Amino acid sequence: MLPDGRGIPFLQGLRARGDVTPVIILTALDQVSDRIAGLNAGADDYLVKPFDLAELSARIGSVARRYGGNPNPILTHGDLHIDLADRSILRDGKPVQLTAREWALFEAFLSRPGQLRSKAQLEDTLYAFGAEIESNTIEVHVSRLRKKLGASVIQTERGMGYRLGPA
Secondary structure (H helix, E strand, C coil): CCCHHHHHHHHHHHCCCCCCCCEEEECCCCCCCHHHHHHCCCCCCCECCCHHHHHHHHHHHHHHCCCCCCCCCEEEHHHHECCCCCCEECCCEECCCCCCCHHHHHHHHCCCCCCCEEEHHHHHHHHHCCCCCCHHHHHHHHHHHHHHHCCCCCEEEEECEEECCCC
16 A cells, blocks of 8 residues: 555556556455556556455566566676676676666666656656655766766766666
């Protein structure tokens, strides 16, 4: 349950910002109108409580397949070899150590290659709602990623945000 109990407006806000994170609504609201409202707000699936865990697992798998879930957790991007399963990166065959926040930021770019991510979207990815952070926090994390992974890995679209650069 969300703190204010209002999932539909929250989901509408996500979608309005261009966030395409897969969403499955799990709720006790079982009216057809509730399901329609959830799906129209941008949910990928809607499951009413109580539900069977096997069914939830199947629905998660279905949504993941629609979003191009990668069964091979090793990605290559230029001179980087990224193992999503053990969260490791090799650059030119040498290990690169990332902090948890750097990894989360890099993963946000990897999840949608080429898609522009605004500073606000990246802040939402890295920090809890309402967390007080410095105004240049994202810039600092991006700068550190560039030093570790290469300057061209993350591109800046001035005044718009950041995206994963071409391989």
